[in-house]
Amino acid sequence: MTTDTSPAENFRTTLYDTHVASGARMVPFGGWDMPVQYEGTIAEVEAVRKAAGIFDVSHMGRLNISGPNAAGLLDLLLTGSASGLRVGRARYCFICNERGGVIDDTIFYRLSDDEFLLIPNAGNREEVALWFDRQLAGHFDGRGVQITDRTMATGLIAVQGPQAAGIVDGLCEDFSPGARLARNPGRDPQPSLLRPYTWGRGHIDGRRIFVGRTGYTGEDGFELAVQASDAAAIWERLTGAGAAPCGLGARDVLRLEAGLPLHGHELSDSISPIEAGLGRFVRRDGGFNGADVLDYQRVYGTPRQMVGLTMPGRSAPRAGYDVLADGSVVGIVSSGSYSPTLERCIAMAFVDAEHAEPGTELQVDIRGRAADVTTTELPFYRRPD
Amino acid sequence: MPAATTDITEVFDKVNPDDRKYTREHEWVVSEDGSDTVLVGITHYAQDQLGDVVYVELPAVGDPVGYLAKMGEIESVKAVSDLFSPVSGAVAEVNGRLAQEPELVNNDPFGDGWMLRVSMSDAAELEQLLDAAAYDEYIGQL
Numbered sequence: 001m002t003t004d005t006s007p008a009e010n011f012r013t014t015l016y017d018t019h020v021a022s023g024a025r026m027v028p029f030g031g032w033d034m035p036v037q038y039e040g041t042i043a044e045v046e047a048v049r050k051a052a053g054i055f056d057v058s059h060m061g062r063l064n065i066s067g068p069n070a071a072g073l074l075d076l077l078l079t080g081s082a083s084g085l086r087v088g089r090a091r092y093c094f095i096c097n098e099r100g101g102v103i104d105d106t107i108f109y110r111l112s113d114d115e116f117l118l119i120p121n122a123g124n125r126e127e128v129a130l131w132f133d134r135q136l137a138g139h140f141d142g143r144g145v146q147i148t149d150r151t152m153a154t155g156l157i158a159v160q161g162p163q164a165a166g167i168v169d170g171l172c173e174d175f176s177p178g179a180r181l182a183r184n185p186g187r188d189p190q191p192s193l194l195r196p197y198t199w200g201r202g203h204i205d206g207r208r209i210f211v212g213r214t215g216y217t218g219e220d221g222f223e224l225a226v227q228a229s230d231a232a233a234i235w236e237r238l239t240g241a242g243a244a245p246c247g248l249g250a251r252d253v254l255r256l257e258a259g260l261p262l263h264g265h266e267l268s269d270s271i272s273p274i275e276a277g278l279g280r281f282v283r284r285d286g287g288f289n290g291a292d293v294l295d296y297q298r299v300y301g302t303p304r305q306m307v308g309l310t311m312p313g314r315s316a317p318r319a320g321y322d323v324l325a326d327g328s329v330v331g332i333v334s335s336g337s338y339s340p341t342l343e344r345c346i347a348m349a350f351v352d353a354e355h356a357e358p359g360t361e362l363q364v365d366i367r368g369r370a371a372d373v374t375t376t377e378l379p380f381y382r383r384p385d
Numbered sequence: 386m387p388a389a390t391t392d393i394t395e396v397f398d399k400v401n402p403d404d405r406k407y408t409r410e411h412e413w414v415v416s417e418d419g420s421d422t423v424l425v426g427i428t429h430y431a432q433d434q435l436g437d438v439v440y441v442e443l444p445a446v447g448d449p450v451g452y453l454a455k456m457g458e459i460e461s462v463k464a465v466s467d468l469f470s471p472v473s474g475a476v477a478e479v480n481g482r483l484a485q486e487p488e489l490v491n492n493d494p495f496g497d498g499w500m501l502r503v504s505m506s507d508a509a510e511l512e513q514l515l516d517a518a519a520y521d522e523y524i525g526q527l
Contacts, residue, residue: 249436314487
């Protein structure tokens, strides 16, 4: 995990007091004081894989981007199409610089023809907002797009796991979907009928919620955007209904098991989505920042590629460790951990393309000891159907 | 929310026992029956900072350990840290249970989560270490 070293200046989410009161251990992350664990990372990972967990992800940004040119601007700045995204839906993609490097990865929701909600990472929120402002100045005569940072006025709560749908359905009242539901066999609409990457609105105890069928754990689940002043009450209701409070430690293990990238590790302003094996989130018709570089990389390949690494045992490859072939350095680990779900160690790494074939036997230099690892396709974990 | 009983249990767990000495690296050492054989482990504070322990690498029986020198590594889900021996001597026994049950370090850091039994070569080194009150004060400032 990337950590900040200046805790005194960190932001606190609207749920900070709730975390401290329930015994969470707080750490600095991305400029925020966040819970790293409640009961313990392993128990929290298991709760999400087998039941339901709840995460305060209010440290991530909420940028409201609206106006007649909002879709047009986003089309220029995102690797995923905004104008082609139907109202009611959401999309994961990248904000790239001209070199194809990733300023941030994001999920964005189309709220109406002229309005989007975009979620940047905590540590990148200000940079993304600034980047959008500057890019707007160079297009559309700088007009027709309004960017409003709603991060401090709202909270964001992720409810994830096989029981998440039952918990959210049980609490959500007067739900209305933003797009047509997957199936609606004569029942009232409810959040569990949302398809993945769509959203709706409802209430919990009369408090307004925005419900996205999204998440970053590899499980089914929801992300709820709420008014900041409502967040603690909604959090209590969700935990009371059986969702186990989880910290950043569990979140990091879950996303790694699911093969999902973390900006600053698998993505950065000098790592492209193609190198990271995420070309499926880059549209092929061009017209956005970095498109030329990414097209070229897609056709001709990249010198290094993202792979998964697995090894038995519990002593994990960690970010920054060298990957070796016959004693020579051929890559570097970007994230690694013991996986409680798989009961072995897993890592993501960038290796020279010639060593990227799944099933290749390599080594990782674990503090001077060359440990055998095998390259594998991502994700490490896929939820059962 | 977990009930208040959890907090009460934690308060008891957190007490650093008076019978032993502590390093600033958060290891403890306790002499058995006043002999030159000591038990070594890490503190409640250390295990709490680490989070769930998944792996402990320790020296073998007969290996030398040095005063405040690296004696092994402890790995949690989150991170890996060095372990330092509070005393010089030779390893007399390794807690074999930790190989299969590393969570003992979290659940009972001052008891079943012990790591090494060491034959001390210089008992005077114990005088250089912190007593429980001094260690309490030290971690209070961290």
